[in-house]
Amino acid sequence: MLSADQLKTLMMILRENFILSDNCEITLEANPESIEESKAVLVKELGFNRISLGVQSFNDRYLKFLGRKHDAHQARTTFDILRRAGFGNINLDLMYAFPAQTKQELEDDVRAIASLGSEHLSLYTLTIESNSRFYAQALKLDDEQKIAEDYQMVIRFLHEYGFYQYEISNFSKKGFQSRHNKNYWLGKEYIGLGVGAHGFMGNRRYWNTDKLQEYLHKTDAIAGFEDLDERTLIMEKVLFGLRMNEGIDSSLVPQDKREKVDDYIREGFLMENQGILKVTAKGQLVLDELSVHLI
Numbered sequence: 001m002l003s004a005d006q007l008k009t010l011m012m013i014l015r016e017n018f019i020l021s022d023n024c025e026i027t028l029e030a031n032p033e034s035i036e037e038s039k040a041v042l043v044k045e046l047g048f049n050r051i052s053l054g055v056q057s058f059n060d061r062y063l064k065f066l067g068r069k070h071d072a073h074q075a076r077t078t079f080d081i082l083r084r085a086g087f088g089n090i091n092l093d094l095m096y097a098f099p100a101q102t103k104q105e106l107e108d109d110v111r112a113i114a115s116l117g118s119e120h121l122s123l124y125t126l127t128i129e130s131n132s133r134f135y136a137q138a139l140k141l142d143d144e145q146k147i148a149e150d151y152q153m154v155i156r157f158l159h160e161y162g163f164y165q166y167e168i169s170n171f172s173k174k175g176f177q178s179r180h181n182k183n184y185w186l187g188k189e190y191i192g193l194g195v196g197a198h199g200f201m202g203n204r205r206y207w208n209t210d211k212l213q214e215y216l217h218k219t220d221a222i223a224g225f226e227d228l229d230e231r232t233l234i235m236e237k238v239l240f241g242l243r244m245n246e247g248i249d250s251s252l253v254p255q256d257k258r259e260k261v262d263d264y265i266r267e268g269f270l271m272e273n274q275g276i277l278k279v280t281a282k283g284q285l286v287l288d289e290l291s292v293h294l295i
Helices: 005-018 035-046 061-067 072-084 103-114 145-158 179-185 212-217 230-241 254-268 287-294
Strands: 027-030 049-056 090-096 120-125 166-167 170-172 200-203 204-208 221-227 272-273 276-278
Touching: 005 035, 005 272, 049 061, 049 072, 049 120, 049 179, 090 103, 103 145, 145 166, 166 179, 179 230, 179 287, 200 254, 230 272, 254 272, 254 287
Parallel strands: 027 049, 049 090, 090 120
Antiparallel strands: 120 170, 166 170, 200 204, 204 221, 272 276
């Protein structure tokens, strides 16, 4: 959404205030309709080296259903523009679980997006937020069993195209895992800049005001914070870490949660091998629920 001049200003401010490592990953999110040839070239020249493109689907009917401004043809065209501009690290967003989406439609969609040959794919399930257009329409989603089967089917197809699943909803080619996402899942620090942004430093999680005028006129934009105790920090590392296929060191699990974890292992939701605790394929389907019970 930012203009060329705004992007220049943004990068200037960042470089004046932070030391950027030589190989740092700088991602820009974009929609297919917001990138044309000249802008893609400029963005690359400014130092952005990874693009996350909100494709969502290659099925024009579902794109219209979502209210997107692009169609499948424009998504392909934009991808080609980014390649010509020199981007060798592109993420594509893929959404599934549209109401009454058939297996064939899903297969066609996954294969169409995967065949473009991006380095990374982020998978999203259609959800209905309160007060959204879909909520007002009383839209009904498919049952959980069908969504679970579709999820497993997507994983299978992506694997065929060389995408390695490294987190519940994220897939990449070798060497192209998203650095900033891994940073969150590993419980590391991050700085939140901008309206409504969240940050995490030390044991403090903070958030900026989400009111634009207040943000513009306040010296300190932080609207609130919470200091996490050692127990909470450990449990967050356990729960976020279990989202990743590589798992966690099982010694991280607090002793009073060990019995519950052992139950999950016996039930086939988790597995433990040589001190590493991982979620099984069965457990991936219900990880959010498992996490609630672990807390």
